[in-house]
Amino acid sequence: MRATIKILRFNPEVDKTSHWAEYQVDTEPNEQLLNVLHYIKWNLDGTLTLRRSCAHGICGSDAMVVNGRNRLACKVLMKYLGSSVTVEPIRGLRVIKDLVVDMEPFMAKYKSIMPYLINDEDPGSRERPQSPEERERFDDTTKCILCAACTTACPSFWANGEYVGPAAIVQAHRFIFDSRDRGAAERLAVMNEWSGVWRCRTIFNCVEACPRDINVTKAIGEVKKAILFDEV
Amino acid sequence: MYHRYDAVIVGAGGAGLMAALQASRQARTAVLSKLYPTRSHTGTAQGGIGAALGNVEEDRWEWHAFDTVKGSDYLADQDAVEAMCREAVDTVYELEHMGLPFNRTRDGRIDQRRFGGHTRPDPKDPSKRIAVQRACYAADRTGHMILQTLYQQCIKQGVTFYDEFQVVDLLLNDGVCCGVVAYEIATGELHVFHAKAVLFATGGFGRMFKITSNAHSLTGDGLAIAYRRGLPLEDMEFFQFHPTGIYRMGILITEGVRGEGGVLINGKGERFMERYSPTLKDLAPRDIISRAIYTEIREGRGANGKDFVYLDVTPATVNRYFQQDGVDRRITAHDVETKLPDIADFCRTYLGVDPAKQPMPIQPTAHYGMGGIPTNVEAQVVIDSRNTPLPGFYAAGECACVSVHGANRLGTNSLVDIVVFGRRGGKKMVEYCQQADLTPLPAETDGPARAEIERIKANRATEAAGKIRATMQELMMDRVGIFRKEADLSQAVSKIRALKAEYEKVGVRDKSARFNTDLLETLELGYLLDLAEVTAFSALNRTESRGAHLREDFPDRDDANWLKHTLAYLDGENIRLDYKPVVITKYEPQARKY
Ligand SMILES: Cc1cc2nc3c(=O)[nH]c(=O)nc-3n(C[C@H](O)[C@H](O)[C@H](O)COP(=O)(O)OP(=O)(O)OC[C@H]3O[C@@H](n4cnc5c(N)ncnc54)[C@H](O)[C@@H]3O)c2cc1C
Ligand code: FES
Numbered sequence: 001m002r003a004t005i006k007i008l009r010f011n012p013e014v015d016k017t018s019h020w021a022e023y024q025v026d027t028e029p030n031e032q033l034l035n036v037l038h039y040i041k042w043n044l045d046g047t048l049t050l051r052r053s054c055a056h057g058i059c060g061s062d063a064m065v066v067n068g069r070n071r072l073a074c075k076v077l078m079k080y081l082g083s084s085v086t087v088e089p090i091r092g093l094r095v096i097k098d099l100v101v102d103m104e105p106f107m108a109k110y111k112s113i114m115p116y117l118i119n120d121e122d123p124g125s126r127e128r129p130q131s132p133e134e135r136e137r138f139d140d141t142t143k144c145i146l147c148a149a150c151t152t153a154c155p156s157f158w159a160n161g162e163y164v165g166p167a168a169i170v171q172a173h174r175f176i177f178d179s180r181d182r183g184a185a186e187r188l189a190v191m192n193e194w195s196g197v198w199r200c201r202t203i204f205n206c207v208e209a210c211p212r213d214i215n216v217t218k219a220i221g222e223v224k225k226a227i228l229f230d231e232v
Numbered sequence: 233m234y235h236r237y238d239a240v241i242v243g244a245g246g247a248g249l250m251a252a253l254q255a256s257r258q259a260r261t262a263v264l265s266k267l268y269p270t271r272s273h274t275g276t277a278q279g280g281i282g283a284a285l286g287n288v289e290e291d292r293w294e295w296h297a298f299d300t301v302k303g304s305d306y307l308a309d310q311d312a313v314e315a316m317c318r319e320a321v322d323t324v325y326e327l328e329h330m331g332l333p334f335n336r337t338r339d340g341r342i343d344q345r346r347f348g349g350h351t352r353p354d355p356k357d358p359s360k361r362i363a364v365q366r367a368c369y370a371a372d373r374t375g376h377m378i379l380q381t382l383y384q385q386c387i388k389q390g391v392t393f394y395d396e397f398q399v400v401d402l403l404l405n406d407g408v409c410c411g412v413v414a415y416e417i418a419t420g421e422l423h424v425f426h427a428k429a430v431l432f433a434t435g436g437f438g439r440m441f442k443i444t445s446n447a448h449s450l451t452g453d454g455l456a457i458a459y460r461r462g463l464p465l466e467d468m469e470f471f472q473f474h475p476t477g478i479y480r481m482g483i484l485i486t487e488g489v490r491g492e493g494g495v496l497i498n499g500k501g502e503r504f505m506e507r508y509s510p511t512l513k514d515l516a517p518r519d520i521i522s523r524a525i526y527t528e529i530r531e532g533r534g535a536n537g538k539d540f541v542y543l544d545v546t547p548a549t550v551n552r553y554f555q556q557d558g559v560d561r562r563i564t565a566h567d568v569e570t571k572l573p574d575i576a577d578f579c580r581t582y583l584g585v586d587p588a589k590q591p592m593p594i595q596p597t598a599h600y601g602m603g604g605i606p607t608n609v610e611a612q613v614v615i616d617s618r619n620t621p622l623p624g625f626y627a628a629g630e631c632a633c634v635s636v637h638g639a640n641r642l643g644t645n646s647l648v649d650i651v652v653f654g655r656r657g658g659k660k661m662v663e664y665c666q667q668a669d670l671t672p673l674p675a676e677t678d679g680p681a682r683a684e685i686e687r688i689k690a691n692r693a694t695e696a697a698g699k700i701r702a703t704m705q706e707l708m709m710d711r712v713g714i715f716r717k718e719a720d721l722s723q724a725v726s727k728i729r730a731l732k733a734e735y736e737k738v739g740v741r742d743k744s745a746r747f748n749t750d751l752l753e754t755l756e757l758g759y760l761l762d763l764a765e766v767t768a769f770s771a772l773n774r775t776e777s778r779g780a781h782l783r784e785d786f787p788d789r790d791d792a793n794w795l796k797h798t799l800a801y802l803d804g805e806n807i808r809l810d811y812k813p814v815v816i817t818k819y820e821p822q823a824r825k826y
Contacts, residue, residue, distance in 0.1 A: 013744045030582070042698025046741035046750040051271075053447040056483045056578060058376065059271040075581055096418060097747040103268065116384035117331025127328040129340030135333060142333050142370070142377065146270050180331065213577070 003027050003078060005036060007048065008088040011097050018095070021045075029079035034062060037073055037087070049098040057211055060147030063090050064099050070149040070209035090152035092161065106148050109164045113172040113190055118183030134179040141174040141219050143212040150206035150216050156199045163199040164190075166206040166216045173219040176226060184226070192227050200224075236426045237262045238665040240412055242399045242454060243433035244269035246375070246650035247629025247657075249382035251431050251611075254658025256391045259665040262425065263391060264414050266398040266449065266752075269383050273435055273447045274650065277375020278574065279488035280345060280367030281327075281651070282644030283320035287341040288365040293317045295352050296366060300645060301819045303349040303517050304638025305779035305789065307467070307797070309815035312609045312634040315656075320648045323655065324368050332381040334370050335571075342368045345571075346491040347643040349517035349826070363515050367644045372486055372574045378647060397423065398752055399453065400681040402430065402461050402625075403674060409624035410671040413678045415685075417752065420745030422678040428668050429661040431626035432458065432605060432613075433654060439756075440764045441598035441713070442705040445477055445484035449756075454631040456759035458605050459766070463615055463622065464799040464810070466633040468603035468763070469770035472641055472780045473714050475521040477597025478582055479540040485575055485594060487643040489587075490514045492571055493563055494545035495553055496525065497591060498533040503553065504541075512826040519640040519780045520826065522596040526714050535593060542591035545572070549591075565589070596714060600641055602780065603770075604633035606799065606812075611657030617799060617812035624664065624671065628657040635797065638814075639779025688754055691739030697754045700731050700738065704757075704764055707731075712768045717784045721772035728765045735761055766800045769807050774798065791821050 003025055010018035023040045034052055041048040050073070051061040057075035064073055065088040067081055093101035144167065151157050151165035172191055176184045191197040197220060206216040239255045241248050244265035255261045265272070284291040296317040301308050328334060328342060335343040344365040351361035370377040386393070394414070401413035403424075411426040434454030438446025459465050475496070476485040495514050498504045508524040509516035529539050544550070551562045565588035569576055572587070579585045579592055605627040606614050612621040629650040636649055707727055711720035735758060742750035776790035777783050796811040
């Protein structure tokens with residue numbers, strides 16, 4: 001099948017503003033969009049710039065706006081995109097070049113929630129026990145790959161870049177609800193700040209955007225509840 | 233720009249981060265990675281990390297060691313295997329203490345599952361060996377959880393990272409390592425990192441093959457850079473094809489699927505592994521299964537007459553075979569969803585198949601390089617057949633060859649390898665930094681790298697790298713894949729040399745300094761071509777069959793002549809080969825039957 005791929009391009013070394021570039025490609029219905037972008041880069045225009053690595057939706061490198069929605073290019077197949085496809089960088093982060101954005105502000109928010117197990121008790125020489133039910137409690141949020149698809153789909157984040165954003169809350173949830181962790185109070189304090197969890201207006205864009213099918217809004221709701229009722 | 237550190241670690245996958253956690257406690261350490269650390273390919277590892285915890289049934293690290301040696305077709309160095317399997321147990325506990333969310337047993341212990349080639353003596357008849365539950369796992373995203381957990385600990389410990397810095401050269405002065413040259417991707421600037429000790433943990437090089445489970449970024453940079461600096465590469469002829477990649481895409485379907493009971497079915501509806509490996513069947517080691525799949529396909533028993541077979545984990549099929557085999561386990565669709573959620577997701581996304589209801593079309597996929605930069609058990613790089621260390625230079629993880637995997641790696645043993653030897657490497661670097669002085673830089677630092685970049689930028693042939701890459705990948709798949717023979721291999725060597733000549737003319741359309749992936753991909757292709765040549769050349773030279781290396785013209789293992797490691801050196805334009813003996817402690821080579 002034939003498709004037109006329109007890509008929002010911007011190289012600050014040569015361009016004053018971003019502009020659309022159009023490419024015609026032959027593709028197959030089951031082809032990943034990432035392959036199509038590679039085809040363009042390797043055959044038509046070597047300057048096209050994007051990040052990618054694993055090519056199957058695990059490394060989180062290639063979040064981009066595809067036909068208006070946040071997607072991983074490697075996890076969306078051409079048959080779902082039609083014959084005219086638009087591709088843009090994710091929103092709310094500075095564009096470095098083409099589809100590559102500055103991830104540093106995003107990573108800084110991630111780090112702000114203390115994303116590591118806090119527990120100073122002596123664990124002994126074997127594993128700390130944890131029941132399957134306790135483990136299940138935070139399973140969903142362990143799946144996060146830090147691709148930024150959720151945060152950069154969030155209108156509250158677009159409106160206020162200080163908002164820690166859904167991805168950081170998901171990461172906080174992963175520890176707050178881990179029975180082995182002792183840092184819930186510290187993390188909930190960060191979540192309760194003005195840039196924290198209360199900026200979420202339950203718009204659900206994040207849930208729709210998450211390529212890992214994490215129920216982000218549910219996780220945020222649980223964190224809000226933990227703050228209000230002081231229990232995890 | 234110039235930087236000075238005690239220790240520089242190149243690569244932020246499992247091996248690099250584990251080394252960083254150790255080294256940064258006592259030495260000024262920097263971690264350089266061309267990817268954001270959490271993008272490293274360790275994150276894609278699915279099935280599990282092997283350790284004889286004995287949480288579900290009796291197990292001992294010595295049994296793990298025996299399996300590893302046998303799985304390696306007796307090419308692994310047994311001192312290294314013993315160190316790895318012994319330390320695997322404590323390392324898994326250490327990961328748990330760091331917060332790794334392993335799946336749990338009913339009594340709250342780390343849960344374990346079966347994996348190919350991992351066995352214990354049959355309690356009913358100790359002369360026989362049966363599959364053991366040894367793989368510690370977190371659903372089917374064990375690697376993701378390892379990578380996340382190690383990175384989290386690095387954040388906690390305040391490790392210094394240079395993210396998206398691509399190392400392009402290794403600095404040696406008079407036989408001592410003294411740093412690296414790195415290209416800052418965001419700006420195009422070259423940086424010189426002057427250090428007492430350098431550790432390479434740059435991962436694999438599966439992108440030399442067409443069908444692969446490996447990330448686009450796995451281009452063997454560390455190996456090629458060391459090789460170009462005159463250091464040897466060990467056992468490059470041994471490349472593992474994982475039996476179950478998604479048909480035509482190569483995306484991995486973990487062996488854990490078969491650990492949960494999944495079976496391989498040919499076009500005639502037969503569970504063909506019964507014929508090839510009567511005892512372990514679908515849980516035989518990977519070399520044996522990949523070969524069996526290709527044999528089925530060659531003999532016309534592929535599915536629909538094509539070049540794939542099915543992996544079936546539907547409860548109806550699995551439970552039927554459980555019953556037939558007298559196994560008192562049963563699985564449900566819910567088990568498939570909860571123990572293999574990512575696999576279910578991949579199948580739905582890429583195949584439109586629900587694995588709880590339908591079988592998955594699969595074919596072997598290029599997966600893991602057993603060979604690499606030779607090291608000793610302390611992760612020190614060694615440079616000759618007498619194992620002489622190169623002061624200040626270390627390597628760990630998939631880019632290294634200790635050798636714990638020999639001619640064929642067992643599933644779950646790479647994750648063990650990266651954490652055990654990453655940790656050992658980090659510790660050894662600290663010791664070294666405490667007693668060694670900083671070696672002065674050589675006269676030339678970033679000059680050669682700059683010249684190479686300028687050379688490529690001056691070339692006219694744009695959009696040419698892609699075609700060379702595709703040709704190399706097809707060639708390696710067809711001629712240096714699972715079945716090998718002299719005519720194919722010698723043709724492959726000469727064709728790769730022709731591609732290397734063509735590569736000299738490759739240019740880039742993108743001349744900019746900022747985020748120039750056109751340029752970086754071109755450099756990476758150069759690395760892959762060098763490694764493809766060494767792989768084909770070493771395979772041509774080894775006139776026996778062992779583990780993943782199958783010569784149709786030399787079908788038997790030949791211990792009299794070939795129980796030894798290959799060392800390949802770059803010598804001018806040519807490759808020079810040397811050998812070193814295999815370390816044998818207590819496992820005498822035997823015929824390998826499963
Ligand atoms: C799909 C898949 C599933 C797997 N499942 C399992 C499993 O279940 N169990 C198991 O034991 N093994 C498994 N393996 C194998 C195992 O995951 C890998 O061998 C292992 O994770 C490699 O780790 P590493 O730290 O050596 O390298 P990687 O994790 O690949 O990291 C390499 C690092 O090097 C950096 N790097 C590379 N080149 C440069 C450069 N030039 N400059 C700077 N940085 C550079 C990268 O940025 C990256 O950070 C699997 C492999 C694959 C592909
Ligand atoms: S390339 Fe890794 S998530 Fe798409």
